[in-house]
Amino acid sequence: MIQRRHILAMAGAAALARPALAQSWPDRPIRWIVPFPPGGSTDLWARLVAEPMAADLGQPIVIDNRGGAGGLIGTEAAARATPDGHTMLFTITTHVTSPVVLRRFPYDPVADFAPIGKLGVTPLVLCASPSTQGNTVQDFTAWARGKDLSYGSYAPGSSGHAYGQMFSDEARLNMTHVAYRGEGPMLQDMLAGNVACAFHSMAASGGAIRARRIRPLALSGTQRLPSLPEVPLMRESGFSERFAFSGFIGLLAPARVPQPILDRAVASFRKVMETPATVQRLNEIDTIPQYLGPEAFREDIARALRDWTVLATELNLHVSG
Numbered sequence: 001m002i003q004r005r006h007i008l009a010m011a012g013a014a015a016l017a018r019p020a021l022a023q024s025w026p027d028r029p030i031r032w033i034v035p036f037p038p039g040g041s042t043d044l045w046a047r048l049v050a051e052p053m054a055a056d057l058g059q060p061i062v063i064d065n066r067g068g069a070g071g072l073i074g075t076e077a078a079a080r081a082t083p084d085g086h087t088m089l090f091t092i093t094t095h096v097t098s099p100v101v102l103r104r105f106p107y108d109p110v111a112d113f114a115p116i117g118k119l120g121v122t123p124l125v126l127c128a129s130p131s132t133q134g135n136t137v138q139d140f141t142a143w144a145r146g147k148d149l150s151y152g153s154y155a156p157g158s159s160g161h162a163y164g165q166m167f168s169d170e171a172r173l174n175m176t177h178v179a180y181r182g183e184g185p186m187l188q189d190m191l192a193g194n195v196a197c198a199f200h201s202m203a204a205s206g207g208a209i210r211a212r213r214i215r216p217l218a219l220s221g222t223q224r225l226p227s228l229p230e231v232p233l234m235r236e237s238g239f240s241e242r243f244a245f246s247g248f249i250g251l252l253a254p255a256r257v258p259q260p261i262l263d264r265a266v267a268s269f270r271k272v273m274e275t276p277a278t279v280q281r282l283n284e285i286d287t288i289p290q291y292l293g294p295e296a297f298r299e300d301i302a303r304a305l306r307d308w309t310v311l312a313t314e315l316n317l318h319v320s321g
Contacts, residue, residue: 093249128196
């Protein structure tokens with residue numbers, strides 16, 4: 001009887017502690033690991049959401065950029081972080097693509113994380129550098145055929161890497177892959193004419209496109225961008241349905257973060273995503289808002305992992321990490 005009372009007392013204390021835990025969190029600055037360098041689209045999306053969330057939660061959110069290995073370095077650090085809610089991961093589709101392509105799983109993309117929420121999706125734009133010719137994908141292909149060229153990607157094993165390889169293969173071009181540690185460095189090298197083309201997010205490359213410093217040729221995904229109505233989809237330009245692969249942008253916490261903390265983080269993220277100012281800003285940078293809550297986001301991550309495993313196997317898209 002005494003033992004049973006002790007167990008019941010402990011259970012009651014734990015139940016009372018849950019709301020107290022949620023109310024006390026966060027009690028110091030929160031660190032968001034972004035597994036890419038500053039200046040790229042992932043960094044931009046993270047900062048766009050972090051500022052209003054910090055105001056809502058009453059503590060600063062510090063962006064910790066940790067690029068390398070297609071996002072694996074920063075993501076592994078987040079997976080191994082103390083699960084107290086003060087370290088989170090803001091990431092993109094490379095969360096599932098890089099481990100598959102690099103054949104390295106230092107983390108389980110689904111089991112090792114607790115999803116907070118999905119921000120949305122963005123198509124990638126096939127852009128041509130100023131050192132090339134052709135204002136359409138067909139004209140660029142005609143100019144490029146027979147030449148020894150290179151295409152860039154923001155990470156080995158990324159969707160940009162896959163799209164570049166698919167474009168080179170399907171257009172029968174001779175292009176070598178050059179992997180960068182994020183979109184910022186890739187864009188700078190492209191502006192200098194060191195790579196012929198690359199698949200960029202508009203969040204990172206929109207300024208250069210609007211300034212006519214690089215030329216948009218075609219889009220991945222399934223819908224055109226309002227800001228580039230004249231730029232067709234890859235699949236509208238005679239390329240395969242593989243270019244319709246859909247990824248994600250979102251916020252995750254390490255697994256085993258206490259549920260009351262997760263609940264408060266989820267509520268704050270959802271509040272920010274439902275704010276008209278956030279929706280407007282995302283649209284301005286050609287990012288399609290597509291909020292998903294924790295369970296739906298977890299299913300979306302698992303779906304992307306399955307789809308990507310099939311695609312990577314089909315392409316034999318494996319690289320040394």
